[in-house]
Structure formats: C-alpha cells, structure tokens
Amino acid sequence: MINYAIVGCGHIANKHIEAIEKIDQASLVAICDTNPERLNQYMEQTGAEGYSSIDEMLERQSNIDVVCICTPSGLHAPLAVKAAKAGKHLIIEKPLALTIGDADAIAAAVKSSGVKAAVVHPNRYRPAIKQLKSALEQNMFGKISHVNATVRWNRGQAYYDQAPWRGTKAMDGGVLMNQAVHNLDLLQWLFGNVVQVKSMVDTRIRAIEAEDVAVATLRFESGALGIVEAATTIYDKNLEESISVFGEKGYAIIGGVTANWIKQWKCESMGDEAIDLLKQEVEANPYGVSGHQQIIEDMIAAIRDDREPVVTVEDGKAAVQLVIDIVQDGSVVPQIN
C-alpha cells in the first residue's frame, strides 16, 4: 500500500482524491490546506488527517509515501522542495513551476533526496493522443512539414476573480502557463524539442496581469515548423482544443472542444476501413481512464520498480521553458502612435 498526502485542497485536489479512491494499492492518509474552511470540508469528505501547514504534516505524520502538490502554481516549488527533503515522493500539478530557478530547485531536491517525482500532464493519456503518439513512433505521416496546437477557450472574468492568485504572473501565469502548458507539453512529447520561437502575447480582454491571448510560431529540432494559438478570451464558452500534424505521407487532426477526438486522419499506410476503426475505437471511449489516475498508478509502479515516472521533472521543466520563451519573445510591443 502506498500512502498519499495532498497539499492544497481546491478544485484539482478532487481529481487526486477520486483517483486514489479507485486504486487498490493507494490510500489517502493526510491532507493539508492553509484555509481552515477548505481543510475542514476535505477532512470531512475524505476522513484523512488534516494539517494547516506542510511543515506540521511532514513532522507529525511519518507514514506518508507520496505528496501531491495541488496548490497555486507559484507555490509548487517551495512546498515540493520541503516534501522531497523529508524523503517523500512527489506528484506535482502542472505547471511544474513558474520559473526555471524554481524548476531547478525542485530537480535538485529530488536528486539529492533520491525520491521519485512526476508532473501532472494528464493529456498524454487521452486515447486519441495515445493513438497519435503511436502513429508518430511508426513514422506513419512521414517527414513532418508542420504541426499546430490551438486552445480556443473561455475563462471569464469570474474565473479569474474567484481567487486572488489567478491571472497573476507570480502565482499563475496566463493562458500559456495555466491552460496551454498541456498542449506545449504534448507538442514537445510528440514532435521533439523546440529550438526557435517567434511570438506575440497580450492581455486583450480579461482584467488580469498575465496574458490572455498568445500566438507563436515554432521550429523543432527536426526542422518541422509549429503554430500555437492560445486564448481564454473566446466568447462565450470553450470552443476548441486541437493538435494537428501534417506530413508528406499523411495528416491527423485531434480536436473537439477538448482534444479527445480524431477529427481527421489520412495516411498512405492505412486504408479507409482501418482509419474508420481507429476513429470508432476512440469514439467508444474518448476520455479513457483519467490521466490523474494513470499518473498516480504510474508513481506506484515507479516506486515498486525503482524507475523514473512517465512524466518527469525534466519534461515539466521543458514545457515551462517553452512557455517562458514564448512569453519573453512575445512581450515586446512596438510603439503605436
């Protein structure tokens, strides 16, 4: 049995709780939140021991194996470092951190303590995305000319106003760091490292400090080009999330309101019947087993087999680095008279 603790009992903590409940070898033994109302509510809901500070939790409860960090993003690093130094394995919500200094501090603490650490990029486990990954591993689309990631979502002002950390540069970041970081992780996982970025970002509609819209062009190590469009400004609800790839022997578009569906798929090596079967297979179960559950299960296997988790701290840092590069390049605004 692997004992889990959750630090930060907000929206996403529920996904961790649901997942831990579904896994026979996992048990939730402790939770921690600085907000007493939240803490009481989650203690009642889960029956786990509750703590108002991570220090107290780490000091008093010795049976914790893994700590899930589910606080505002800017707090991931200091809390993860404390837990790692206490010898706890880590599951850290996305984004890993908001700065490279913080990402490196987590990596150093994980290395020196010899603990396992995974970052929550659950979109890698979507059935349609897994099919795309497998097709790319088989080089099914041939030489790639270009790829595309689109996030046309709505996060209204009420979303940002629900907590003071949302939309701030120090605690949250904008649409790239909070929402599109999933898609930037997918782009590099599927197509390799990005080596060049040209971009524009701005805060057009929401009253927030960080960007609410971003457009970027990318060049991958392979030579393939990429386009990113990400916005939380779309009227008046989520419209589209998609990943597309165009190669000399085929193309695929994984899309829908969330990128869970095969919208287009054509390639030299697959007949129409095989493609229809592939689409039907995904449509029969487009969401699959929750990514959170698979990441928590993967941690159990990583501990048992003494191996790295599937989504590593290095992967988390690579996605954060790409966000930072896009924001940095795109924040230069010319003087307009």
Ligand SMILES: NC(=O)c1ccc[n+]([C@@H]2O[C@H](COP(=O)([O-])OP(=O)(O)OC[C@H]3O[C@@H](n4cnc5c(N)ncnc54)[C@H](O)[C@@H]3O)[C@@H](O)[C@H]2O)c1
């Ligand atoms: N993987 C995903 O798909 C996904 C989805 C949503 C959010 N997230 C990530 O999860 C994190 C939390 O987001 P949320 O929407 O649950 O936020 P939230 O505001 O709903 O919850 C955060 C909780 O952390 C608590 N907290 C703050 N400081 C703390 C501290 N020092 N110690 C203990 N608890 C503390 C707050 O009181 C709050 O209850 C963010 O990093 C976000 O990017 C990931």
